[in-house]
Amino acid sequence: MHWLGQPFKERSTLIFLGVLLTALVAVTVLHLVVPQGHPLYVSAYTVNLFGKYLSYALLAVAVDLVWGYLGILSLGHGAFFALGGYAMGMYLMRQIGERGVYGHPVLPDFMVFLNWDSLPWYWYGFDSAWIAFPMVMLAPGLLALVFGFLAFRSRVTGVYLSIITQAMTFALMLAFFRNEMGFGGNNGLTDFRDILGFDLRSDQVRLGLFLATGIALALGFVLCRAIVTSKLGRVCVAARDAEARTRFLGYRVERVQLFVFVVSAMLAGVAGALYVPQVGIINPSEFSPLFSIEIVVWVALGGRATLYGAVIGAILVNYAKTVFTGIMPDAWLFALGGLFVLVTVLLPKGIAGVLAYRVRKRGVTENDGKEATA
Amino acid sequence: MSLLQSMAQRDRVFDFLVPSESPVDVRHGPILYMEDVTVSFDGFKAINDLNLTIDDGELRCIIGPNGAGKTTMMDIITGKTRPDTGSVWFGSRHNLLTLSEPEIARLGIGRKFQKPTVFEALTVFENLELAMATDKRVLPTLMARMNGDIRDRIDEVLGMIGLEAQYRQPAGILSHGQKQWLEIGMLLMQRPRLLLVDEPVAGMTEQEMERTAELLTGLAGKQSVVVVEHDMGFVRSIARKVTVLHQGSVLAEGTMDQVQSDPKVIEVYLGESEEAA
Numbered sequence: 001m002h003w004l005g006q007p008f009k010e011r012s013t014l015i016f017l018g019v020l021l022t023a024l025v026a027v028t029v030l031h032l033v034v035p036q037g038h039p040l041y042v043s044a045y046t047v048n049l050f051g052k053y054l055s056y057a058l059l060a061v062a063v064d065l066v067w068g069y070l071g072i073l074s075l076g077h078g079a080f081f082a083l084g085g086y087a088m089g090m091y092l093m094r095q096i097g098e099r100g101v102y103g104h105p106v107l108p109d110f111m112v113f114l115n116w117d118s119l120p121w122y123w124y125g126f127d128s129a130w131i132a133f134p135m136v137m138l139a140p141g142l143l144a145l146v147f148g149f150l151a152f153r154s155r156v157t158g159v160y161l162s163i164i165t166q167a168m169t170f171a172l173m174l175a176f177f178r179n180e181m182g183f184g185g186n187n188g189l190t191d192f193r194d195i196l197g198f199d200l201r202s203d204q205v206r207l208g209l210f211l212a213t214g215i216a217l218a219l220g221f222v223l224c225r226a227i228v229t230s231k232l233g234r235v236c237v238a239a240r241d242a243e244a245r246t247r248f249l250g251y252r253v254e255r256v257q258l259f260v261f262v263v264s265a266m267l268a269g270v271a272g273a274l275y276v277p278q279v280g281i282i283n284p285s286e287f288s289p290l291f292s293i294e295i296v297v298w299v300a301l302g303g304r305a306t307l308y309g310a311v312i313g314a315i316l317v318n319y320a321k322t323v324f325t326g327i328m329p330d331a332w333l334f335a336l337g338g339l340f341v342l343v344t345v346l347l348p349k350g351i352a353g354v355l356a357y358r359v360r361k362r363g364v365t366e367n368d369g370k371e372a373t374a
Numbered sequence: 375m376s377l378l379q380s381m382a383q384r385d386r387v388f389d390f391l392v393p394s395e396s397p398v399d400v401r402h403g404p405i406l407y408m409e410d411v412t413v414s415f416d417g418f419k420a421i422n423d424l425n426l427t428i429d430d431g432e433l434r435c436i437i438g439p440n441g442a443g444k445t446t447m448m449d450i451i452t453g454k455t456r457p458d459t460g461s462v463w464f465g466s467r468h469n470l471l472t473l474s475e476p477e478i479a480r481l482g483i484g485r486k487f488q489k490p491t492v493f494e495a496l497t498v499f500e501n502l503e504l505a506m507a508t509d510k511r512v513l514p515t516l517m518a519r520m521n522g523d524i525r526d527r528i529d530e531v532l533g534m535i536g537l538e539a540q541y542r543q544p545a546g547i548l549s550h551g552q553k554q555w556l557e558i559g560m561l562l563m564q565r566p567r568l569l570l571v572d573e574p575v576a577g578m579t580e581q582e583m584e585r586t587a588e589l590l591t592g593l594a595g596k597q598s599v600v601v602v603e604h605d606m607g608f609v610r611s612i613a614r615k616v617t618v619l620h621q622g623s624v625l626a627e628g629t630m631d632q633v634q635s636d637p638k639v640i641e642v643y644l645g646e647s648e649e650a651a
Contacts, residue, residue, distance in 0.1 A: 003517055231518040234500050238493040245491045248452065249564065250479035250510045259512045 007225035016308045017218055024214040031207060044203040048278055049322065051210035053315045055275040058217045060298045060314035061307055062267035065224045067296070068305030069233060070260050071240030072157070076165030077268050078292035079172050080140035082282065084269025086176075087139050089189035089282040090123060091132030092200075096193050109191065110184045120182040129196060136273040137266040144265030145258070152254035152261075157243070166289050173287035188283025195277050206278070213274045217311070220267045224307055227260065236260060297336065301343050303350025312351050398465035398482060398567050400430040405568055405598045406451065411460030413446060413622075420446040421457065422622035428568070433594035435609045436602045438619035439642060444602045445488065447619070448570050452485050453478045464568070480510065484566035488573045490553035494546030498537055498556055501545050502528045505560035527563070534592075535559040536585065551582035558589060569599045575608050587612050618642075 007013040027050060030042040059081050066072045093108040102112040106119055125131035147168060151161055179185040198205045227233055239246045239253045246253050276282045285291070295314075302313020317336070324332045347353055398405065406428040413421040421443045428434055438444055449455035450462060453475040462470040468481055479485075493501050506524060509515070532538045535555040540548065545556060554574055561569055571590070575583045583605075591612050593599055603609050609616065609630065616633045618625040626636045633639055 002519060227516065230516050231503070232512065232516040234493075234496055234504055235515055237495050238504055241493055241495055242491045245487070245493070246504075247475045248479050248485050249505050249560070250476045250507075251504075251515070252476050252511070255512050256515075 003230045004222070004226045006229045007222050010225065010229065012306075012308060013222065013225050016221065016311070020214060020218055020221075024211055028207065028211065031203075044206050047203075047210050048206050051206070051213045051278045052275060053318050054210070054213040054217050055271045055278065056295075056298070056318050057311040057314040058213070058220050058271035058274070059268050059295060060302070060310035061217070061220055061224055062264040062271065063295050064299045064302075064304060064307055064310035065227070065267070066261055066264045067299060068307070068310075069228055069236045069240065070257055072257065072261065073159075073162045073296065074165045074261075074264075075162045075289065075292045075296060076167075076169040077264070077295055078289075079165075079169035079287055080144060080265040080268035081272035081275070081295075082169075082172070082176075082284075082286035083140040083143060084136045084272030085276040085282040085286060086183060086189070086272075087126075087132055087135040087269070088273035088276045089192075090126040090183075091129060092192040092195060092277060093189050094123070094127035094132075095195065096191065099193055100191070108184070108189070110179075110187065111182070114179060116182075123182065133273075136269050140265040140269035140272075141262050144262045148258045148261040152257045155254070166292065169287050169292050170289050173284050173289075176284035176287060184283070186284060188281055189276075190281040190283075192277060192280055200277055200280070209274065209278050213278070216270055216274055220270065221307060221311070223263075224267070227263065228307070232256065232259075294336070297340050299350075301339065301350055303347075303352025303355075306350075306352040306356070309350050309352030316351070399467040400465045400567075402466050403429055405430045405432075405465055406600075407461075407463040407466075408447075408450075409461050411450060411457045411462060413450065413455060413457045419622050421450065424460070424619075424623050426617065426624060428598055428600060430567075431595050431598055433591065433599045433612065433614060434601070435613035435616045436600060436619060437604070437606070437609060437616060438625075441621075442619040443622040444619055445572065446622075448485060448572060448602065451478075451570060452483060476510070479564070480507075482565070482567035483570065484561035484564045484568070485570045486554075486557050486561055486572055486574065488576070490550065490557050492545040492548075492553050492556050492560070494544065496545060497542050498532070498545055498548070499528060499541045501556055502531055502559055502563050505563035507563065507565045531559045531562050534562065535589065551578050551586075554578065554582075554586065555589065558586075562593070566597060569593065569597050571599065571601045573603055574601065575603065575605055583608055 027042055027047060030040055031044070031047055034041045036043075059077065062080075063074060063077045066074055066077075096108065098105050100109045100112075102109055104112045107116060111119070126135070147165075151164065156164065175181055176183050176188075177186050183189065192200050194200060195205065195209075198208070200206075228236070235246065235251055235256055238249075239251070239256060243253055272282075272286070294317075298313040298317045299310045300313070301317055302311065303309030317339070320335070320339070321332060324335055343350060349356070404427045406426070408424055408426040411421055411424045412419060424443070424447065426447075436444055436447075446455060450457050451470065453470065453473055456471065464470050464478075464481060464483065470478055470483075473481070493504070496504070503520070503524070506527065508518070528541075529538075532541055535558060537548075537552060537556060537559070540552065545553065548556060558569075558571070558574070561571075574590070575586050578586065587608065590599055590601060601609075601612070613630050615628065616630050617627045618633055618636075618639050620642050625642065626633050626639045628636075
């Protein structure tokens with residue numbers, strides 16, 4: 001398993017993990033130790049908001065893995081995120097038990113409302129975390145496996161692949177809107193109470209979810225970095241830039257693509273599963289094509305093919321979204337579009353590109369200094 | 375019909391049906407054997423009843439005017455294009471028409487494209503590393519470790535292609551000639567039995583051409599090399615045996631002098647080329 005250790009030899013990964021851990025510790029301390037009313041106090045609401053940003057950051061890392069390194073512009077990663085979210089939502093629904101509005105011991109409220117008399121078969125087992133939590137990765141992974149198998153085997157690439165990923169998430173959105181699907185229709189799943197026996201509305205649990213999301217982001221980042229720095233990562237870059245050449249070298253490009261695509265979908269599923277208990281609802285709008293495009297914008301803003309750029313992009317854009325929609329909600333989409341255009345024109349490599357350039361420049365001046373003194 | 379054929383090719387779907395990669399059998403002489411191969415695109419016969427035999431260890435030059443079918447022939451050998459009729463054998467054991475591109479590559483047929491295609495974002499060293507003959511399935515590639523043997527092999531090839539000084543540079547900033555050599559180096563990393571080289575000296579300077587000629591003649595004997603080239607001076611400097619293609623089939627075959635004195639050849643190709651030269 002030496003390949004998993006490879007990222008820890010990179011300075012950029014160590015810096016990223018250092019910053020992330022510092023942020024996690026800082027928020028925890030500021031939330032627990034600093035008294036309420038103090039200007040540095042971080043409220044439970046803010047902790048919750050940060051947790052949401054971190055789950056978006058994990059989603060962005062998953063998208064950057066396939067887009068940045070494999071050249072597959074997926075405009076459907078929202079679907080994997082939502083599937084992971086629904087798997088978690090189903091677990092949380094079953095945890096409500098008799099405390100629902102209708103007080104039915106087994107059926108979630110919306111099923112009682114629809115006059116269903118028994119649980120659909122695909123809801124079985126979701127009352128157990130041992131089944132529901134693995135499904136968070138298996139459901140999106142399976143979709144990615146089937147979808148990717150068909151697409152990559154037929155050598156669908158480029159803009160065509162982007163379009164069919166978009167169609168996939170749109171089709172799923174329409175399906176999940178239907179009450180007959182058994183996922184709560186357009187209201188989705190909500191009114192959650194407990195997770196693993198803990199009250200979801202308590203401040204400690206919110207802090208716990210925030211920390212869990214931060215740790216998931218760190219682990220996901222290291223996993224992606226490990227793939228990217230392995231020989232397989234170099235094969236990905238090779239296939240991105242010269243697919244036919246890679247095939248003639250003897251690599252089965254479609255399998256490489258499928259493997260990385262499935263890993264990415266699973267990470268997106270985990271991000272969705274951590275997102276849902278923090279926002280308290282999952283509904284078909286997460287499948288909307290617009291959301292999947294927004295994810296791509298985060299990655300583009302942060303800088304492709306760096307992974308940490310995706311994290312920066314996701315957090316900054318969503319922070320801006322929170323601020324903006326508070327001031328003038330209607331202008332947000334224009335602001336996002338404007339930001340995207342500005343970055344594409346002025347910073348083609350995104351924010352990470354600017355960071356890398358500054359580091360390199362500093363390195364060069366340092367070397368010059370050494371040569372001058374020698 | 376083509377649907378039936380594709381359904382019959384179950385080995386391209388199920389891996390376990392693929393015959394295990396057995397060594398190439400060259401006891402009967404030829405390493406590549408093409409018989410009665412025909413390919414047509416929309417009625418145009420790009421390859422017409424082509425018969426070609428390459429011996430083990432041979433350096434063969436293939437010349438012919440534009441549209442003679444040289445590149446299509448390479449596409450057929452490497453599995454990129456499937457012929458309408460005919461048979462193509464690698465040694466006397468492997469029927470190339472039933473294998474996919476990566477399978478053919480793994481058997482030991484390396485191909486250099488007309489336009490140099492190297493992985494520009496990767497360093498020279500990494501380009502060679504990826505080309506190395508090894509287990510190329512997904513998980514073994516993920517777990518792959520660099521070791522002394524691999525490093526030695528890469529250093530050896532770096533020496534052969536004369537890019538030792540550039541090994542840490544991204545391949546994208548190499549000159550045109552250096553990219554061509556790097557690509558030949560990548561083929562060598564695969565330890566191929568048969569090298570297909572498409573126009574290796576196009577756009578090269580006189581000196582670069584000489585180096586390329588040395589490189590290719592140095593390879594013959596250990597590997598079989600098939601060179602497709604337009605530059606007659608270059609062909610003369612390396613070829614022992616030349617095959618002339620014309621309209622998808624073999625027009626003449628022999629030493630450079632024999633071929634050059636063949637009236638048919640003079641008519642379609644050499645005549646005009648000599649005047650031009």
